[in-house]
Every structure is written in C-alpha cells, then in structure tokens.
Amino acid sequence: MRMLATFEKSERLRHIGHLDIMRAMQRALRRSGLPVAYSNGFNPHILLSFASALPVGAAGTCEVMETAMAEDVAPEDFLRRMNAALPPEMQLSGARAVDDRHPALMSLVRAARYEIRIRDAEAAEAIRTALPAYLEQAEIVTDRKTKSGIKPIDIRPLIHELTMDGGVLRTELALTETLSCKPSMLLKTLGECAGIGEPRALVVRTRLLGEDADGRLVPVEEL
C-alpha cells in the first residue's frame, strides 16, 4: 500500500537541501518501526518521493510526500509513529492511504502557493507601490536556467495570483514538471520593477496544488 502524507520543513531547516531532507525522512521511516517497503535490486532503498523539491532556503508548511508500506498500516498509526521518530522541526500534519493506481505525486502538481516575507521594511514599501504596475505588464521576461544554458521565460502567465499584506507577499505560481515560476524569479523581476534589485526575503511554501476532475486547483494531498 502507499501512504500520502503532509509535512513541515520548518524555517530553521530551510537551508537543508532537498536530498538531505529526503534522507532525513528515510531515516525517520527506519526509526519509526513501520513496515516500510524497500525497492528490489542490488542496493535496496526505501520507496519515498516528494511531490516537489523545495528550493534550498525555502521553508514549507504543507509539503507532500509519498511512501510505500510492505503491510497495511492505519494512517493514524503512520502519523503517530512518524511524528515520534521525527524532530520537532519536521513533523507530519496528515496522512492518507492510497491504492496502487493512484498517479505519481509529481505528475499531479500544477501550482504552489507561497508566503514571502520581505525582510526589509523599505523594500517591502517599494514593492507594494510597484505591485499594480508590475501586474499590468503584458509580459514579464526573465532568465531561466536550463540544461542547455540560460533561456528567456515569460512568467506573467505563470503568476496566478499576487497580493501583498503588510510585508508579506501572497502568491500562487505555476509549478509543473515542464513550466514553473520559481519564487526567486518573481522576487527578481518584482525587485527590478520597484527599482531596488532582488529583495532579501523568507519564502514559505504553504500549499501544493493539483487539478481535480472539474479543472479546479485543489491541494495535491486531497486528489
């Protein structure tokens, strides 16, 4: 059976890289005493995948992971035993059993919501002022790093939503396997538009979204 779970990567852990968080989660699975399933092959490893890699430097309040159990486990037990095996900085908030036909998490993700706290009050004010003009633009072109070098990308259609509340930007950005707007792209172009350069900010991803049967964006873990 497969288990979907949501977890937090706390602010304190935001500099820990994706692969290190994966390994920490695998070790927690090992510590939990749950009947985790291992891959076959010469070097068996725990089957674990994340819906999306969180960029280094970003925290996440509702990241989504998936793992496989060798025997059936009740989601409540999974949650309880994992939280006992995880440090306070990386607790699970929910778990749900899914059957084997459930599509791979990564293929489901369409967008993500973020809260971005601008560190500097002056920078926040400049951004607030520039925000209407920024969103008025027909296209917002920036650089995207790809395997074949740096290429231009228009992120305007990838910004689904962008508002500001105090010093905090709230935004929903496209996130798929092929086309995404990273928070850093938003911050860079927004900073340029405000004439201040890329502002220092704390990025927290609050939701990963996928498309339901009616084409609405809903939390990936609920699909």
Add this chain to the structure above:
Amino acid sequence: MDQFSDRIEALLERVQKAPRYTGGEMNTAVKPWDSVKLRYGFCFPDTYEVGMSHLGMKILYGLVNREPDQVCERFFMPWTDMKELMEQEDVPLFSMESRHALYDFDMIGFTLQYEMSYTNILAMLKLGRVSVRSADRGRDEPVVVAGGPCAFNPEPLADFIDAFMIGDGEEVTLQVTAAVRDWKPTGAPRRALLETLARIPGVYVPAFYDVKYNADGTVASVTPNCEAAPERVRKCVVTDLDSAYYPRAFPVPYTEVVFDRIMLEIMRGCTRGCRFCQAGMLYRPVRERSLETLRSLAMDLERATGYEEISLSSLSSGDYSCLPELIRALMKDMERERVSISLPSLRIDSVLKESLEETQKVRKTSLTFAPEAGTQRLRDVINKGVTEADLIEKVTDAFSSGWSSVKLYFMIGLPTETDEDLDGIADLAQKVVRCYFSVPKDKRAKGLRVTVSASSFVPKPVTPFQWCGQDTQESLKRKQAYLKEKLRAVKGVNFNYHTPELSYLEACFSRGDRRLGRVLEAAAARGCMLDGWSDLFSFENWMAAFADAGLDPDWYAYRTCGKDEVLPWEHIDSGIDRRFLRREYDRAQRAEVTRDCRQGCNGCGLQRWKGVCACADAGHV
C-alpha cells in the same frame, strides 16, 4: 534563543553551507534553559562536519544530558565566512541547540584531538566573548576545561585552560560538572573552585604548577605551588568498560558529515605496542565491551538513529576477542533493518577470512591496510608486527573475495629510515598490484584502485619515540618526491601525502612546553585558524608567530631530547613508565620487536596500578 535568533537567521542567508549552523537535528532536543543548574557547552574546535563525526563528543553529550539538573549543548568552529559575518553583525559564538552565547554557559569544554586545532580554541573563546587567558577570567565567566588525547601534553594550552581532564572522560566529567554546579551559587572565588577541581583525581589545573627552565631552554622542573595540586596528575581509567556509560541515541545530522553512521566502540586500548602510536599508549589497558552489551547498544542505536550503517570502532578491532561471533550476531540482528556493518582500522594480521566473507554480504567498500613502513627492518623498528607475507595473503584474499579497492597507509620520516625503506614502499605497492592480477579475471572485481598514503612521522609524547627529533622538512620533501617518482611507474596506484609544514608544526606543539602559549596567541592574532584545512593554512603566518614569541620552531620539532631530560608533560601520569618507554626506544634502535602484551606483560607501567590492567593482575609480571 530569541536574543540572537533573528540575527543568526539573517546571517545564514549569506553564508556557504548554512546547514552547519542550523541545528535541530534528531536526538538533540534541548532542556528549558532555566530548568537546570549547570549548563555545559561542549566545544569541538573544528567544523561541524568534523565534530559531528567524533565519538567522544557523542558519549559526553549523552552523559551530561542524562543528568536531570544539567544540560550539554554543542559548539563548533564556524567557517571563515560565518565568523567574519558574526564579528561584523555582533553575533557571539552560539550553541547549536538553544542558540545561547558561549559566555552564557557555566562551563565550557574543548576536546583536544589534534594539535593544529589549538588556534580554533582561541578563536572560539574570543568569538564567544570569554576571556582567552585563564588568568583574566572573572568570577562570572565560564569555567574552561579540556580533555582528549592532546591533554596528555597540556602545556602549550596551559595559559588558556582552567582545568584539564586527563584520560577516560566518562566518570571525571560528571565529577567536574557537579563541582562547578555546587560552587556556582556559593559566591566563593574562582580560585576556590580551581582548588576543588585540582583535588579531583585526573584533573590538572595548570595555574597551580610552576615551570622552571634550564639555560639551554629545556625544562628544569614542574612543581605544584598549591597544596590542592598533586605532584603528578594520574589519568582516569574506566576499569569496567562494559558498565560504563554509552549513549543509546546519537544526534543525526541532516547533511553528510565525515563519519555519518553508528559508531559502536567495541573496545578501548590496544596491546600491540607500535612505537610511534600515541593512542596505543594513552588508552591502555585494553578493555572490551561484552557481546551482549554491544548487541543491545547496536539495536537501540539503530532504532534511535535510523542509520544504514554501523561501524565497529576501536584502535584495533581485529583484536576483539570474539569478533566473528560479534559480526555474525550483529548481522543477524540487523538483517531486517538492512544495516551494513563496516570494520575500520583493520589490522592486516587479524582480518579473519571468515569475517571478511561475512561483511561482503552487505557491502564492499575499500579495504585499508596499514603496514606503516616499507621494509621488515623498519617495521621491526616501529614494532609493527606485520610481515609482507601477511599483507600479501590478506590482500589476495580480499581481491579474490570481490574487493578491488585497497588503501595502504605508510609513514615517512620514521627514526632510522633510509631510501631502502622508501623503495620498500614502492615494492610493496607493486606486489599488491600483482596480487590483483594474479586473481583470474572472472573471479576478481573490475577497477583496481590502490591508494598509497604516506604521512610524515610526528614524534608524540608518551611514546617510545618521544625523544626523537622529527625529520627535516627538506628531507621529507625529498622523500615525497622520490616516492612519487617511484610510484609513478606502478600501474593502478594513487599516491597521497601531506604537506610537511603542517607535520612540522604538529611536532612543535605535540612535544611543546608552556612557552608555546605565546606562539598560539601570536598566531591567532595573525589570523591563523582552521589550520587543518589546507586552503586556510598559512605557514608564513606561523613562522612569523614563532618570531613574535621569540621562540625557535626548529628547536621544538627537530631536537632529539636527552635521555635524562625533564620532558614538559612528565607531571601528567599516563600510567606508562618512562623506563619502559626508554627500553622500547633502545630496542627500536636495535630493530628488536616487543611482543603483544596479551602474550605476556611487558611492564609498561600500568601493572603498578592495582585493578587497572588485567594482564598485570593475573600475575604475568
């Protein structure tokens, strides 16, 4: 936590490798700051990756945190980028757990693993806003202690450390923390505490000793100036290792550290008596943990950490009396958890074929052998009881069991060494390569890799070679070039060596005296730190520091000490008798080997201490 946390978080966005400073690892949960009577800051004077690989820290961390009224938190040396930012932004050295400043702790302890970490101690104290010199510390400043192998010659650090703990730390650490805890609320002066500490067996308070020097610069005498201080400080020995404290949970780092696995200390001490080896003398006598204890520790540690690998650790794991049984039992216990078991520091004469075959079921990593010297004559001089035939047999075994990667450790600059001994190293490497090709192609693994490492010999206190001057840098450089040339011709061999400048400074400090404190201060002032990292090591700054202090490094590193000379550390009683060391020194000159003391007591000196060494108590003397 809140005092600096915002500023720390802001700094972390600007440094490389921020995970070094984040904390929050599994099994590091902290106690509320105000819930305890004694706060102990354990300082590892090197980076997080190095410190978190160190077993002693894990033991003492667990030991102190088990006490309900005490807390132990960790400190590491920040990398230069972080250190500069902390200075700029006025952030003091902070603990990994609660992010309290170093100066907020009641007691701070440094572990001394390596001479070239000494400048980091000065840097950490300064960054933690604790007076660097012991004499300058006020009543409310932390008590600064230190322990570890380098504490057996504490003199170069005598100006900076209030009290040294000599020998095994499991018992004395809690005696010292209790003394500090009890002293703190009394209002008694600092000196009263130091007197209390000096009365604890195994504790050395350097301020209570006067050192006099002869006209030629050698030490004339070291004498106590306070009635609380004993003539000689006798090292602490945990006589029953099986019942001694060992943690059942380790902190689990997020990022990969040097040794990222469960370390299971199966025994302490070594009976071999290699004459260059300080650990082999300091950690005597040999004490083993029982099979049952080890199995139970391994299970608990696995459950608490989730690590994928266990390494059996000791100075000479092959000598553990029931190694095959232990490995078999652990493999069985750990099968379900898919834990692999690795054996470091394998001695080539004790790798049982049986256990080799068992470990390979799990994983084939590179095998390490340490012949240390290239010829039988020189191996006899250093009392490394290993023959070429042994090595060849074990290496052939390994190659035919599926290993293809072998590391060979050697030392150059050993006493009595000639070019013939260097030729021997190349010759041995060549023979190892031939062993590989002698195994039929379909039976051996692909990709032969033989790594030959040659470190430079450093004379260490409390060894038979403590009197020996170090080989000169010029000579070591020539030997390295000579070997490099010789090994170039051998297919499949990689040659590694260290910069002789670093070994030269190690020699200065390993046998150094109290005056070297001035050099450390001068070096720190010139920005020396993290010297073990070759990209930061500046030999010029060190030479300038010696000049500032008016001391000659050649005198410290190269001098052969007189037979009757008072050595700077001889008021520290390691249990090893000076006469035994001298006897061994003389035998080395004649290339005479001395038996492993499991075969009979060699009278190293420990037999004088009742109940400490089993071999002596059994009447082998």
